[in-house]
Amino acid sequence: MNWEQQQQKMRDIASELLTNGKVDMIIGYEQASVNGKAAPAFITSPEEIQTLVWNDKCENMLAKYALRYKGKQIAIVAKACDARAIVGLMVEHQFPREQIVIIGMVCPGMTDERGRIYESCQVCRHHNPPVYDHFVGDAMEEGEYKLSPTMAKIDAMTPDERWAYFTSQMKKCIRCYSCRQACYLCYCNKCFVDRNQPRWVARTTDLSDNIYYHLGRIMHTAGRCVQCGACERVCPMDLKIWYLAQKVSDDCKELYDYDAGLMLDEKPALADYRLEDSQKAFVD
Amino acid sequence: MSVISYKMLQKANMADIVNRWMKDYDVIAPVKYGMAMEFRHIDDPKRIYLSDGNSIKTPKEFFFPQNDELFEVRDGEVQAPISAKPTILLGVKSCDVTSFPVMDKVFINEHYVDPYYKVRRYNTIVIGYACNKPDDGGFCTTLGISPAHNEQCDMFWHDIGDAYLIDVVTQNGSDLADGLPDASQEDIEAAYNAREAIEAMMPPEFDLADLPDEKTFFEAPFWNEVYQRCIGCGTCTYACSTCHCFEFYDERTKGSVKRYRNWDSCMYALFTEHASGHNPRPTQKERVRQRFMHKFCYYPINFGVVSCVGCGRCVRQCPTNVDIRRIIKQACDYGREVATSVE
């Protein structure tokens, strides 16, 4: 099944769901007005179904919106990573399974404005939605673990070089919080950076404040992150931050053999303690 | 605005003249930055990168920095030194040139004058630079701004191949251009033909005269939909050349407290949340409505101009394609619809 065939099947399913009143809203993608990209679409009537698209520009993380429509019956056009994110949110009791119809899209990877496949998609192992109500596409083979080009570069660096690279990225941050806002895991009622009693971190773009923000956020996603890469894709300043997410996820994989968002009945790695758990995380 | 004179500057001579200026002025100009460009303080004029397309961040930050130290309290005394070095801001696109007088209205008005903004603004000579190719998402012409809008700056440069044609607009501009040869009538015409050509590439996308009145605008049904995709990040407001909202932040170090003013964003829930927890703008719908109504309704009522210059940064940079052009067009359509139904 190619993109177009997937798109047609997805529209048929969406149309059926809306026409028969099985859902109140379909959250999918439509053509954006600039950059040749797709943008989130919120469809409530069958007449609008034709605006739904599916192609290699459907990069937005849609699971985030499911949090906004708690209590509503919705369907989500879910790339494999969106589906895993939805599973993750269900594991964290954000909404019940019955509330969301997952139109699971087999996804070979998304591409940027210049047609280059995103780094997060290059090393993605899970192209098939693990949990779904509808499966759209031909199942792809699950990939092997791959080191991302950025991680490979970082691994080859000396500690000083790593610090220089890391701070060169952190300096660029303007603290618009688009990474946080795009991240489906960032659903805290009040983010630690927004708290002022006590105030954990200042709202300046000072290097140390920026580092504190990014590391604080990334650590909070450890063992929960599906490595969708949305944080890096939405950054207006092109900060390389996804490798940090990859690093904490890789560590969880290595220490606990845990991949987030694959199973509805498995707790996130760091929310689950077992006697046989690796002690490495404690003593390191 | 009337142009005092037209001058020519060979591109090969630009570094020389900028070097001359740097004796008396700080020079801020675009430099290449990845795929794009960004405004920076210049220490080597050879790094200046004048090109099509606009910077990711707006040059407003040189008048209204993202983090601005307002004063220091030491031994209980408030010390607030306010000064600015004479500065030349070079290579500013028409949209951004126009954004400065728009910002002036909020920072320098009859209620209160912001001394920090004012001292930087009044000590800066602005040199505009014509767009020869519109950026994706830019819509300056719709707001009555030409891509070669030589008003509200001191000098305005047009790229005409090997040289820049310079419209000298103010006495400050004239002083800086001292010694440059006059432009030929032919070159002036070439530059203005280029201006017309690019204007023709950007036909107006809507007519602001169609916008509904405040109440109709506020209660319009389309707000229920346009906010949906917004994830509530501050990218649009931080990228915006006219957004001016801020908050204070106190930083305490040993023996000293510094108060900073930091950019804030109406897209954040915390922006309006009271300490009691009450929030007058409780959901993203109210926040999105605030941003667009502030620019296209409240600002015009209070200051007589729209607070948007059509630079298109928010359109290009929004991660979910909340497109200001589409929303204002929708508002105009709705305004016309309501006006017709009343008749």
Next chain:
Amino acid sequence: MLNNPFAPIKGTVVDIKQETKTDNNDIKTFKVILEDGDFDYRPGQFAEVSMFGVGEAPFCLTSSPTQRGYVEFSIKRAGSVTQAIHSLKEGDTIGVRGPFGNYFPIEAMEGKKLLFVAGGIGLAPLRSLINYVTDEEHRSRFSHITIFSAARSTADMTFTWEYDRWKQINDLDVKFAIDRPETGWDGMVGFPHVLLPDMGISPDNTIAVTCGPPIMIKSVSKALTDMGFAPDSIITTLEMRMTCGLGKCGRCNIGHRYVCIDGPVFTMAQLNEMPDEY
């Protein structure tokens, strides 16, 4: 000060009164003497109070300009700044910027009866006007005065130390209500908007001034309107997050009006024209 509206002047706290007697003692009134004595304000205006190192927040001036030589702020502990202010002791210093905003239309109130309806700490901004109109010098300019102060409970009542003085003033009634019955309380019980219609108040030649939480302002205004008060005879004062007080930081607007410069005092006639976003 005028050269730099962002720079506070110093003030010394000379007296602190515990207002509420609730478990958390959350409201205190601070009497402050300012270093720069020239602080010209009118009832209804507000100031920005700084706790250097913590931050700044807007508070109404609860004192009246007739109380010369000092200013007073009544402050409810809610966020980080108010928390810090509550930990102040007599002799400590704070920063003050202001006065900001508009004020109660005192001239338009002359010769009229005045009805004050306060909910909780909403009495603080009204007290500035109450103390102004009841000042010896000004009392004769206004007709009968009714002060109706409602609080959640007796422990939540504010300015109880003013009541005796107010009661002495001629042609002035003070009435109280609490939300729920309490042993030993023989006053009114209930929400102000429910009680108001049965209090024998006539809208004739009367200006009502009300302040409280947003929900109470809305319900009281409706009750007053139903009682026959014209929208321009109902005056309220709003509270918003007002960071700068200068109409620049961009957050306190209701529609095109900025509460910090066009307000905080509005008539109901004005509010009716404004979007319901407060």
